[in-house]
Amino acid sequence: MDFPFPLRKIIHVDMDAFYASVEQHDDPSLRGKAIAVGGGHRGVVSAASYEARKFGVRSAMPSKTAKEKCPHLIFVPPRFARYKEISKKIREIFYEYTDLVEPLSLDEAYLDVTENKKSIESANQIAKEIRQKIFEQTGLTASAGISINKFLAKVASDINKPNGQKTIHPDKIEKFLEDLPVEKFYGVGKVTANKMFSLAIFKGKDLKNRSLEDLTRLFGKSGAYYYNVVRGIHLSEVKPHRIQKSVAVERTFFEDLFDEQQINEKLQNLSEELHNRLQRNNIFGRSLTLKIKYKDFSLFTRSFTKEEYFSSPEQYFTTAKKLWELRPFDKAVRLLGLSLSHLNTEEKKQISVQLKIPFEDFE
Numbered sequence: 001m002d003f004p005f006p007l008r009k010i011i012h013v014d015m016d017a018f019y020a021s022v023e024q025h026d027d028p029s030l031r032g033k034a035i036a037v038g039g040g041h042r043g044v045v046s047a048a049s050y051e052a053r054k055f056g057v058r059s060a061m062p063s064k065t066a067k068e069k070c071p072h073l074i075f076v077p078p079r080f081a082r083y084k085e086i087s088k089k090i091r092e093i094f095y096e097y098t099d100l101v102e103p104l105s106l107d108e109a110y111l112d113v114t115e116n117k118k119s120i121e122s123a124n125q126i127a128k129e130i131r132q133k134i135f136e137q138t139g140l141t142a143s144a145g146i147s148i149n150k151f152l153a154k155v156a157s158d159i160n161k162p163n164g165q166k167t168i169h170p171d172k173i174e175k176f177l178e179d180l181p182v183e184k185f186y187g188v189g190k191v192t193a194n195k196m197f198s199l200a201i202f203k204g205k206d207l208k209n210r211s212l213e214d215l216t217r218l219f220g221k222s223g224a225y226y227y228n229v230v231r232g233i234h235l236s237e238v239k240p241h242r243i244q245k246s247v248a249v250e251r252t253f254f255e256d257l258f259d260e261q262q263i264n265e266k267l268q269n270l271s272e273e274l275h276n277r278l279q280r281n282n283i284f285g286r287s288l289t290l291k292i293k294y295k296d297f298s299l300f301t302r303s304f305t306k307e308e309y310f311s312s313p314e315q316y317f318t319t320a321k322k323l324w325e326l327r328p329f330d331k332a333v334r335l336l337g338l339s340l341s342h343l344n345t346e347e348k349k350q351i352s353v354q355l356k357i358p359f360e361d362f363e
Helices: 018-026 063-069 080-095 123-138 150-157 170-179 190-198 204-208 212-219 222-229 260-280 313-325
Strands: 010-015 035-038 045-048 074-076 101-105 108-112 142-147 165-167 246-257 285-294 299-305 333-343
Touching (some): 018 035, 108 150, 123 165, 150 165, 170 204
Antiparallel strands (some): 285 299, 285 333
16 A cells, blocks of 8 residues: 555554543452442543443443443542543653653553654554553553554554554555444544444445545535545644643434423533543633534534633533523424633643654564
8 A cells, every 4th residue: 555645653552441440450449340430429420440331331421321231330539630640650651752742631642653762663562662661650551553643543542452552554554444344433423423324334445435525525524534544544743732722522312302401411411521521631711612403403502701710510511501591493402512612721832843754664
């Protein structure tokens, strides 16, 4: 497979059930048990252990639903200061190998190791060393994906989870992507996957048979993304000083909502999830936006900006309810979303670092 762009060595490192694993590590009585971090009365699950995931418990799931799926589920309050402490140790390990580290959250990051501080030719070997050091220094396991770009590395890191890694070598990319189920493509959610299934697009080879015009017509702006990534093309660089401009959470519902009480429950769940996500990275913001997509796919957004930062899920929920009352239509709702902007991260100066280095060996 010929690539019309410089090839790089990218690693995606993803901690295994990070929050839940930290709790099980720190409290041996929780090891081997189904636990959920967060949740509690009317809350949402921030993270679930692998033992809980076997019962269908997932992050962002309402606590009530999680408990129904797993009656013996143990809820543990989150300790974000502890997670940040361990995340800092993990990032220090990354920086032993490269300064081109792009954190996505406390528990995952991209690394560009095309050139690295230890002059190690094999990206696969670097990933092994990093995972071993993480385990030795924290007692936690990580998984990794290695390939020529961020998209492929991200997809690869999920393949041998937990506590494994996968390299997608340039020579294997074409076949790998053609055989990959579309729901495994990073960026394809449940709704999009179901739409693809209805169009007889089940694997990468089916997606590849569609023209750019066809995919753009069917999926809008995302069509070009799907057209490129199925061909191994993803030109986004690892951005070590990326500044986050907004944080968003949203939910598409299997059944359209109309009942006011249901709407309030969903807004409360979204408010708590948004707060948890912001707390993980010590992010604050002043502008809250409510997004509503109706049954007929019409879209409504409305924002409210404060002088000071939002600081609690109650503030998000109260504001979200006021924004909801400003909606122009009383129609069934298929999606609700909350996003926060005007963040404290925007106060930092953005530095862009770009490297284009010829690709050599992965293994």
